[in-house]
Amino acid sequence: MTEPALLSVEGVSVDLPTPRGNLRAVDQIDLRVGAGRTLGIVGESGCGKTMLSRAILQLLPKKAKLSGRVMFDGQDLVGLDPERLRKLRGRSLAVVFQDPMTSLNPVLTIGTQLIETLQEHLELDGNAAKRRSVELLAAVGIPAPEQRLMQYPHQLSGGMRQRVAIAIALSCEPKLLIADEPTTALDVTIQAQILDLLAREQRRRHMAMILITHDLGVVAGRTDEVAVMYAGRVVERAPTPALFKKMRMPYTEALLAAIPKIDAAPHTPLPAISGRPPDPTRPIQGCSFSPRCRYAAGQCHREKPSLAAAESLDHQYACFHPIEVAAGATA
């Protein structure tokens, strides 16, 4: 881990004031993504994964308080002046959100939105930008791209809209793409197509990617490294093959076990995680997963375990009672 990372998130916390008190959405997170690498961030709704991506992009709600450093390509994005940030976002730092309908402007044509981005960041003239737009739409698998340029977002299906959002994100050859639940709103067959598309474009452009999802199945074959988040913290982090071969954090294991297996017989009861994530405005003393954890003992309820490496430096987990036996990969 000595080579300089493209993105380095250092001790980042996000606090949000709410009527019920302070809500710590992201709690002391450290992460690194190397150029051309893929990091998967996995966790349930409310675990802070989207807040973390917004903290990286400097797109937090106005009232949010951010601490720590976000080093991207040699500069700290925290406190960078808005004009320079704007130049960076869209250009070398791009994002694809879950719902393409909310990230596309409903009253502008696809063409206007693509061409605008290209002209703004790459200073192309009208014709060059239009040519480039057609190429981009073709590259993301949109049939009849010339005609699509004249269409509005509502005239496209959900999958096609997400392809357009990806085309816009890729338009300026970003160094890092943050894909925040890019396929959650889509059907399984379209999900597979979109994930393939992202992987293909990533390889072609040697672009780094952060793939945020709640589904361990989505990150398994498509990331180099995975960070599992729970209640605002990273609770386990490892290279993807190592994680699936030997999960150490009981939460990661439970998340995997809860996915229905296609080779299991019908009516096999699923090992569900009992209870639900803690209320982030009322921090839990000790490990935040302890109320739902079947291995939790005395120490877990008193002390917060820190994220630490054990047998290998790149496999870290925050747990006092890590799982000893190999688990997961055979499931």
Add this chain to the structure above:
Amino acid sequence: MMPISQPSPSRDPLLTVENLVVEYAVGGKTIHAVSDVNLQVARGETLGLVGESGCGKSTLGRAVLQLRRAVSGRVLFDGQDLTAMQGDTLRQMRRRVQLIFQDPIASLNPRRRIGDIIAEPLVISGIKDPRQREQLVRDVLGAVGLDAALVVGRLPHEFSGGQCQRICIARALVLNPEFIICDEPVSALDVSIRAQILNLLEEMKARYGLTLLFIAHDLAVVKAVSDRVAVMYLGRLCEVGPSEQLFAHPAHPYTALLIEAIPVPDPDVRPAESVAVGEPPSPMSPPSGCRFRTRCPKADRRCGDEVPELRAVAPNQFVACHHPLIATA
């Protein structure tokens, strides 16, 4: 090879859907949402119904309940034709058939207390004694794993998505129905909560002796709870069969494609590159012949000319395809 119009076990069907056609008129055009569908659900069985968005699976569920009237065809529930019923008779029958929706928060009235929401079906069905209603509400909340004392006086927004789905299930169960249509009941939930709700549905099925029509787009979820699975594409059934048989030996190329698209949580299993070709065409102008042919790797001229009928390929497994992936029985 005999075309078979009733592809399912004929023993004691609780629900029989016969040649059902449902269409919507939109701006002078017709959406062919459900086209000539035949199905049976045996008493005590869970039938899974899968397909992509817009394939007509929700419309089929609604047409069973007569929330959307069919253009033609019949829906027999316990031997009686629901499509011929009106007003009071229909309302009486609906007591025996309930519906659970995808979005648990949106399907609860945000301004009413949980106790009132669950008691409402009881009020409508004429149970006048408030104490009896309270008792029934308490019982059903206990059954779905909620503490009635802590729940009845609160409003839906005070609960998480998973808890709201438990409340919706309680509301569906309170009249002690025989049949429940679950329309994507877990699609809006996180993995961990999803497992809880699927387990709960299985428990409730055993406890209340239910028959389920389980509609979802996720094949893995459907397999976890279903005895048999019906695969739907653009308003038509592609394949019907016992869950395990269908997963082990899919006969329709579309079923195979859906199975391949399930993300496998194992990094050694490399995702098959671009298993799916394109997107479903518009249900306003479905392709001639086999509706799946525009995305099918095996399609030929015959697929464009001739609508494939459901035919037996194995015991209880039926496929509507001119080029099935397994040899016909």
